[in-house]
Amino acid sequence: MELTQTGRIVLEHARRIRQDLANLRLQVGELTRAQTGHLRIGTGTTVLVLFLPPILERYQKEYPGVEVHVMTGTADEVIQEIDHGNLDLGIVFSPLDVPKGEPIPNYELLYQEEFVLAVGKGHPLANRKTVSLPQLVGFPMIAYSRTSHIRRLLERFLEQACVTPKNIMELENEEAMEKMIEINMGIAVLSKHRAVLDKIRFFRIAGHPIYCEVGLVSPKIDYAPFAVVEFARMCREASKAR
Numbered sequence: 001m002e003l004t005q006t007g008r009i010v011l012e013h014a015r016r017i018r019q020d021l022a023n024l025r026l027q028v029g030e031l032t033r034a035q036t037g038h039l040r041i042g043t044g045t046t047v048l049v050l051f052l053p054p055i056l057e058r059y060q061k062e063y064p065g066v067e068v069h070v071m072t073g074t075a076d077e078v079i080q081e082i083d084h085g086n087l088d089l090g091i092v093f094s095p096l097d098v099p100k101g102e103p104i105p106n107y108e109l110l111y112q113e114e115f116v117l118a119v120g121k122g123h124p125l126a127n128r129k130t131v132s133l134p135q136l137v138g139f140p141m142i143a144y145s146r147t148s149h150i151r152r153l154l155e156r157f158l159e160q161a162c163v164t165p166k167n168i169m170e171l172e173n174e175e176a177m178e179k180m181i182e183i184n185m186g187i188a189v190l191s192k193h194r195a196v197l198d199k200i201r202f203f204r205i206a207g208h209p210i211y212c213e214v215g216l217v218s219p220k221i222d223y224a225p226f227a228v229v230e231f232a233r234m235c236r237e238a239s240k241a242r
Contacts (some may be wrong), residue, residue, distance in 0.1 A: 019085055023223045036065035039227040042078035042090040043070065045173040046113075047214060050193050051242070052091065055234045066227045074172075075149040079105055082219055088228045090217040091235060094149035105217040108232075110239035115150070115210040116202040118177075118195040120184040130206040133161050140186035142177050143167040150212055154189055157210065214239075 003011060039059075043052060048070065059068065071081065075092035082090055082105050091110070117136075119126050125139070143165070144151040158165055168186055171177050177188040182199045189210065195202035204210075216232055218224065224232075 015085060019219065019221055022085070023221060023225070037225060037227045038067050038069070038088075039225075039231055040069045040086065040088045041071070041231070042081055042087040042092070043072060044075065044078075044092055045072050045175065046191055046194065047091050047093070048072055050191065051214070051238065055231070055238050058234060059231055063227065063230065074145065074147045076147045079217060082217060085219070088218070088225065089231060091214065092149070092217060093212045093214055094153055097149045097152055106220055108216040108236075110214050110216060110235060111242055112211045113214050114192045115154075115189050115212055116192050116195050116204055118181050118188050118190040118200050118202045120181050121199060121201060122184045123187070123201070125187070125203060126201040128203045130204050132206050133158075133163050133208070136165070136187070136205075137163060138166065140168040141165040142169045142171060142180050142186040142188040144189075145170055145172050150189070153212060154210070157208070161208075 041052075052070075056068065056070075059066070071078070071087065073081075075090075075094065075097070078087065078090040078092050081087040090105070093113070117125075117131070125131060125135075144154075169180060171180070174188075174190055174194055177190060178194070178197065178200065180186065181188055181190075190200075190202070192202070216235060218228065218232070
């Protein structure tokens with residue numbers, strides 16, 4: 001089933017009306033109870049593990065009356081949930097790298113995350129500090145899922161260098177990648193902060209550092225609830241300290 005052109009117009013206005021009503025309720029409610037409410041956050045597992053814990057801890061202490069819900073998924077999934085009104089805020093990699101035709105949310109850069117090539121201790125490249133792109137050809141690679149913004153960034157990078165990776169696995173998160181790396185199943189691209197585990201070694205591509213933006217994404221609305229504004233403020237402060 002597909003919506004007609006008229007149906008799409010009605011749906012778009014219905015979503016806006018629903019969001020406006022929600023904002024009205026929030027604004028009226030916050031006049032008398034500024035520190036209560038709900039906050040729905042979407043993010044990826046890497047950001048959740050490496051960036052958000054101290055922010056969530058601080059937020060709970062300062063605003064114990066706000067009920068916080070966290071959902072993890074790919075950047076595409078988070079952005080879609082924000083567009084549908086199911087999330088208030090997202091912290092994701094490469095927020096503007098959305099497929100053609102998909103909605104582009106409000107975006108604010110927080111920081112840049114460096115990604116490196118990670119292998120197990122027994123891998124032939126385990127003792128290298130850098131490798132050239134041609135040296136990677138032939139080694140099995142562990143890739144992110146096809147909906148991952150990081151994978152799209154890496155594929156464009158390798159395509160420009162005329163390198164075709166030999167992907168033997170497609171995994172959804174870095175925790176699964178770490179397990180496969182430890183048993184020498186292949187090379188994976190991990191954030192540098194994760195690639196410092198005892199059972200993992202990492203190296204860089206000579207002359208080609210890999211950085212990925214991490215940003216705040218939010219609905220395109222005129223008014224942001226107090227709970228969202230305060231959480232975004234804490235994210236900005238944490239990114240500066242980082």
